[in-house]
Amino acid sequence: MEVLMDCYFEEVFKNLDRDCLFSRTKRRELVQYFWTVIAGCAKGETNECDYESSCRHFVLSALRYHEKSRNENGQVCLMGKYHNVLYVAAKLAFDWSLQDNYTVARLLDEIYSCEKTFERLFLGAIFGTTAPHFIAGWKSDFKDKEENVHALVYFLDHATNANLEYKDGDISRRFIDVPLESCGRSPPVRILVQIGGSEMLLILLRFGATLDLENTSTNPVETILDKLKESNRKYPYEMVTCLRVILRVIPTIKLTVDMNEYKNFDYEADYNYQRRTVLEKYSHMLEDHLIPSARCGLRPTELKHLCRCSIRHRLWENFQLPFGIRKLPIPVALQKYIDLCID
Structure with missing residues (x-):
């Protein structure tokens, strides 16, 4: 299988036009062709039908071809078909559910190295x-x-x-x-907050996407609160859902402090500013129960929620979100709570 793939790239693929994979239709045709090749080679194995191995051989061959063409061009990717072959490999890896973590990681590394x-x-x-x-x-x-x-x-x-x-x-x-x-070089979470993509936002936060709460221009909590404030109490469902999902991740709402108001800034000034801003600027959201009083400094944050935030942070540090949650020796209901599925 590996020899077959290398021969294809060296004898056939190199003679194709540079922009032959620019069209999605052409990429899909190549995916279908190799899908058939992988299936045929797997069935021809002497021991057993090994689709995993056949798919891995193709992805590795595509990676070798991409790396070779880049090396021959002074470590600069030629793009065109030389780069688009990586997305053919990505589609086949997904279609065949390739489980070889090393190979898929190499594929992602190659994509990032160019783009x-x-x-x-x-x-x-x-x-x-x-x-x-x-x-x-x-x-x-x-x-x-x-x-x-x-x-x-x-x-x-x-x-x-x-x-x-x-x-x-x-x-x-x-x-x-x-x-x-x-x-605009925005991270995916920021884009989802802007468009109100609550379902995808939940998926990314479950996998440990970080919220840039310290950046005064991109604080996602303030972005959502300001959008809800402009709605004149006709709250968009998706924005409300985004807010509720984010509140499952952060210990408490952290608003941007106006340093002009607090020349001698300290913890007490910050705490008072948070409380005053919530009460003055977002009072109607408190009345409508969009902002829980225990998540904005008006009441102590629930110990259960703080434990969830702490556990998730430890799991994130060890690259264990979200599937590492299932390994915790706790009841299923608590696993769902830590996994942001319930609040």
């Missing part, structure tokens, strides 16, 4: 299959939004198991937090 983003794996799950064409000029390799979501979860699982982190200057980010270039 410095994973937007072609995220945008389809966030916006559906049509929007990426208008946002970034390409079409998703997965057939519909549901398959895009399943594919994203598949790669999130592998990235988590492989403890993948990517350098962006002096900052290291995990796969789930890498900014999307075509969306």
Whole structure:
């Protein structure tokens, strides 16, 4: 199988036009071709039908071809078919549920080394299959939004198991937090907060996506609260759901402190500012029970919730979200609570 794949890339693929995989239709045709090859080679194995091994051989061959073409060009990716073959490999890895974590992690590393983003794996799950064409000029390799979501979860699982982190200057980010270039270099969580994508937001937070609560311009809690404030008490369901999901992750609402008001800033000033801002600026949301008084400093935060936040942080540090929750020796109801499924 491995020899067959290498021969294809060396004897057939190299003679194809550079832009032969620019069209999604052409990529799907190649996926279907190799889907048949993988199935045929697996059935031809002497010991047993090994689809996993056949799929792994193809992905590794695609990675070798991409790496070789880049090395021959002075460590600069030629893009075109030389790069798009990685997305053919990604689609086949997902279709055959390739479980070899090392191979899938290498695939993600190769994509990032050229693009410095994973937007072609995220945008389809966030916006559906049509929007990426208008946002970034390409079409998703997965057939519909549901398959895009399943594919994203598949790669999130592998990235988590492989403890993948990517350098962006002096900052290291995990796969789930890498900014999307075509969306103003915003992280996926920020985009979902802006559009009110509560279902995808829950998925990403379960996998340990981080909320940039310290950034005064991108604080997701304040973004949602301000949008709800503008609705004149006709609260959009998706925004309300986003707020409730985020409140399951953070110990308490942390609002941006106006330093001009507190020249001698200290903990007590911060605490009083939080309380006063909530009471004055978002009082109607308190009355409508959108903001729990125990999550905004008006009452002590529930010990159960603080324990959930602490446990999730420890699991996040060890790349164990969300599946490591199932290993905890606690009742199923508490596992669901820690996994953000209930509040």
